[in-house]
Amino acid sequence: MTSSPSLPIYLDYAATTPVDTRVANIMQRYLTVDQLFANPASRSHMLGWQAEQVVEQARRQVADTVGADPREIVWTSGATEANNLALIGYMRANRERGMHLVTSTIEHKAVVDTAKALEIEGFEVTWITPGRDGRTTPEQLRAAMRDDTALVSLMAVNNELGSINDIAALAEITHEFGAVFHTDAAQAVGRIPLDVVAQQIDLMSLSAHKAYGPKGVGALYVKRHPDIRLEALIHGGGHERGMRSGTLPTHQIAGMGEAFALMQHHHQEDQAHIAQLRARFLTGLEDVDGVFANSPLENAVPNILNLAFKGVDGESLLMALRDVAVSTGSACNSASVDPSYVLLGIGIPRALALSSLRFSFGRFTTDADIDHALTLLRHALSGLRSSTR
Ligand SMILES: Cc1ncc(COP(=O)(O)O)c(C=O)c1O
Numbered sequence: 245m246t247s248s249p250s251l252p253i254y255l256d257y258a259a260t261t262p263v264d265t266r267v268a269n270i271m272q273r274y275l276t277v278d279q280l281f282a283n284p285a286s287r288s289h290m291l292g293w294q295a296e297q298v299v300e301q302a303r304r305q306v307a308d309t310v311g312a313d314p315r316e317i318v319w320t321s322g323a324t325e326a327n328n329l330a331l332i333g334y335m336r337a338n339r340e341r342g343m344h345l346v347t348s349t350i351e352h353k354a355v356v357d358t359a360k361a362l363e364i365e366g367f368e369v370t371w372i373t374p375g376r377d378g379r380t381t382p383e384q385l386r387a388a389m390r391d392d393t394a395l396v397s398l399m400a401v402n403n404e405l406g407s408i409n410d411i412a413a414l415a416e417i418t419h420e421f422g423a424v425f426h427t428d429a430a431q432a433v434g435r436i437p438l439d440v441v442a443q444q445i446d447l448m449s450l451s452a453h454k455a456y457g458p459k460g461v462g463a464l465y466v467k468r469h470p471d472i473r474l475e476a477l478i479h480g481g482g483h484e485r486g487m488r489s490g491t492l493p494t495h496q497i498a499g500m501g502e503a504f505a506l507m508q509h510h511h512q513e514d515q516a517h518i519a520q521l522r523a524r525f526l527t528g529l530e531d532v533d534g535v536f537a538n539s540p541l542e543n544a545v546p547n548i549l550n551l552a553f554k555g556v557d558g559e560s561l562l563m564a565l566r567d568v569a570v571s572t573g574s575a576c577n578s579a580s581v582d583p584s585y586v587l588l589g590i591g592i593p594r595a596l597a598l599s600s601l602r603f604s605f606g607r608f609t610t611d612a613d614i615d616h617a618l619t620l621l622r623h624a625l626s627g628l629r630s631s632t633r
Pocket residue numbers: 258259321322323324325352354399401402403428429430431450451452453460461462
């Protein structure tokens with residue numbers, strides 16, 4: 245007999261993942277007075293050196309996960325800061341190479357809004373509109389490139405759709421034009437193979453909390469090459485080779501290192517488990533009318549499934565599904581609800597975009613969670629549909 249899942253059922257892993265207990269146990273070692281709490285930048289005593297070793301061990305773990313050299317990893321507060329540092333830091337430091345940046349309309353806000361801030365600063369941005377499958381094609385990128393393009397920023401895995409870009413092909417075109425390639429890989433670690441050398445990535449944003457690590461820590465991979473110079477956004481003690489000042493949070497960093505090492509170790513097992521959960525979920529909805537997948541089912545990670553429920557208001561469905569933690573990509577303000585710009589960006593009609601929910605699964609999601617969520621979803625849909633009939 246399978247026991248009933250505890251409520252609410254968490255199907256919002258793309259928003260954040262729980263910290264793996266093994267990661268939390270390691271983080272505990274670097275906090276209190278009887279532990280290794282010292283400042284890793286303290287050079288005058290052994291406790292500082294020991295803390296530094298912990299940071300360097302985590303740097304190796306993160307570097308190993310993406311095929312980088314540890315010296316290429318710069319700690320940040322998350323992927324948002326890493327995206328800001330990559331885009332603003334690179335464009336400001338390389339004005340003489342070009343004032344033009346290429347990105348897409350369905351990037352995470354941390355890229356979209358950063359690119360808009362650069363436009364205000366006088367840089368020019370070309371916004372690619374990806375296809376219905378959420379991918380930017382090599383042809384689209386080629387058409388957007390100019391002689392003065394300094395940087396291309398295209399995400400590895402889209403956070404609302406799960407669509408996967410062909411990073412290696414996009415990076416190759418970027419380099420043909422002499423520009424530098426950045427990818428936001430916050431949703432990609434442990435979901436798709438990442439290898440900065442094979443995929444020719446120059447800059448890559450990473451986040452711990454999408455990979456069973458803690459919130460508030462991330463990294464920017466910065467290829468060691470004389471052409472890849474960044475202007476710092478945060479000034480101070482000159483940490484991280486001057487690229488990002490601020491005392492390093494040993495416990496957060498150790499957590500990210502362990503989380504990434506576990507991600508690498510569990511990659512296949514996690515993804516097989518999750519692919520089976522997505523199939524179970526889709527099968528359970530086969531006989532429900534008016535359900536459409538906004539997420540592509542090919543060239544997509546299985547942990548993110550965005551579905552539209554025709555004729556049903558997404559916000560009302562969210563309310564009716566109080567015992568299932570999911571999300572809409574909508575932005576609410578006091579007067580109205582704006583549909584997800586990502587769904588609109590791939591050509592989903594406004595009404596259908598407003599009827600959409602993102603379900604995202606993870607390492608700790610069980611078959612019982614899926615079955616129970618299906619029961620609640622079917623019940624909520626029939627309730628809402630019969631009330632509007
Ligand atoms: C694709 C993508 N980029 C960036 C971020 C922001 O990451 P962080 O929360 O580490 O700042 C997220 C998470 O919301 C994301 O999904």
